[in-house]
Amino acid sequence: MIPDASSTSVEAWSRPRAPQWSFIASLVIVCLGAVVVFTMTQWLDRYAVTLCALLLINAALAVSLTVSNGLSGLFSLGHPAFMTIGAYVAAILTFPATRKGTMLPDLPEWLAAIEAPMLPAVLLGGGVAGLVSLVVGYAVLRLKGHYLAVATLGLIIVVQGLVRNWDGLTRGGSGLSGLPRHVDIWWAYGYLVIVVALAWRIKYSSLGRAIMAVRENELAAECSGINSARLKILAFSVGAVLAGVGGALTAHLISVITPGTFSIVLAFNLVVMVVIGGAGSITGAVLAAAGITLLSESLRPVEEAANLYGLSQVVVAVCLIAVLYMRPSGLFGSGEPSIVKRIFGGRGQA
């Protein structure tokens, strides 16, 4: 992490980019994106629009995993667990009150009477996921490398087991179907914008630098007065809150949630997106998420026509192995391409 001459040169420091400029540029890009989304809603059929919404949510989830894994160097596979928690919390809140009584007998009275609007439900879903992640993180983040990976994988199974067996609250294995379709592509787009903005703010702040310092060398970071344990839990929990929100949005987009909706395969796919994009690179995560979602969706007709279910997963896995061979640090490493940094105003090497 020795800064090279170009980033610390007199030229770079003497003309600091005005923060307003990057703010306006980002705003323009967000508006352009909104125009694209609007055209899509006008021109594409409903299936394609839902697909695009899923793509946006996937991209946002990959970025949230970049915060909790990429920046901090942790290797957690627990995202689907937090998505499941967020989705169920939100689904129980928004579920039509008339059907709650018969389908979910274990709900406390006050919960059974509520039929919450989408926004508070989503926020609560994210919040509960975040609380769980604080408790879990306190315990498992002492583990390193693949031990953490397997422990968080275990977390997915623990959460799925609880959801599957707590019939009175979750309807067990059959899941909750017929959720109100509150979420459309605009929700997905807004979620992506917020997640990317948040991730960007974190990455290019002193907080982000501290988190990345823990990744590069924990001992050195602690010697410089960084509380590494706290930062790891923070990164883990930010990712978990965003995952909980993402899970809630997905459930209300496809209007169904079952214990298996967010599975270990999803954990794998998200990790693939982060690894291919480059751990810690926000641009990379967005591009890889879009690329992989498009790739596996475009293979779906082939799967159906040739009766080759599983083909898309094989292709994704082979892509991953190829990237690990040829470019182990991913497309963009830990950094952002310079043109993106020019627009959004990132500083320094990363």
Next chain:
Amino acid sequence: MTQYVFQQVINGLALGSLYALLAIGFSMIYGIVRLINFAHGDLVMIGGFATLALVSAGVPWPVILVFVLCVGAMAGIAIETVVFRPMRGADQVTGFIATLAVSIAIQNSTLMALSGQPRNFSFPAFMRQRIDIAGSSASLTDLTIIGLTLLLIGGLFLIVYRTKMGQAMRATAENLTAARLMGVAVNRTIMTAFAIGSALAAVAGLFWGGKFGQIDPLMGFEPGLKAFVACVIGGVGSIGGAMLGGYILGLAEILFVGLLPQEYSGYRDTFVFLLLIVILLVRPSGLFIRQTEERA
């Protein structure tokens, strides 16, 4: 009551044998290349389907056992040479992601080739009879699994502790560079470790099919993960520890289901993985080993 407990213990030992067979391979591979091989569980599936193919070809059972060992060994060697050897020296997490990718690729290729439909699988009829032991009875399948597993593990210990190759393996596990400098053919040693571990996993697949009567392309996932738990219980990297861990996990799982009221049995996997998290936190290097390496 004692009879019930006895049956549960036999049942637990049989399940524990399966976990032990898998966990030993896991542990050998980890001990030598410091790689948690996620694809290890899928060898159970490969072993299961190999058995099914051989049964339908009319091969006698003892020959099937030998064949399945060979199939597993060859699959292990193939995985090692194609994927893991080019990545040797990469960091832990990269290796782990690669094994995850291999596992997903194997599972889905099998899904593509054979469809996800579970296949029936059964041992010959005489294996299903029950045998009386001291007033209680146990199924011959379970007893055979327990007996053959002990034989296989005995053979493994002979290889590891009484042959030149075993010595090379232990040396490589101790220190790869030093072993290479002493003239150990490291690549061949690693390949042998993969072959032996995978062969045991494939046999576990044969037993798994016989015990539970069904096999499908995704069947290896759960036993693979649980074998990892067994390894952690015994201390990852130790063969004896992995074996004991397998038996402990099998017994604990069956007793959890058998002795608690019915409504808790759905929480079986939850219990296993909570156990994993607790052990990783309390005794990260396993129940039997002194702390040697940093895991937490």
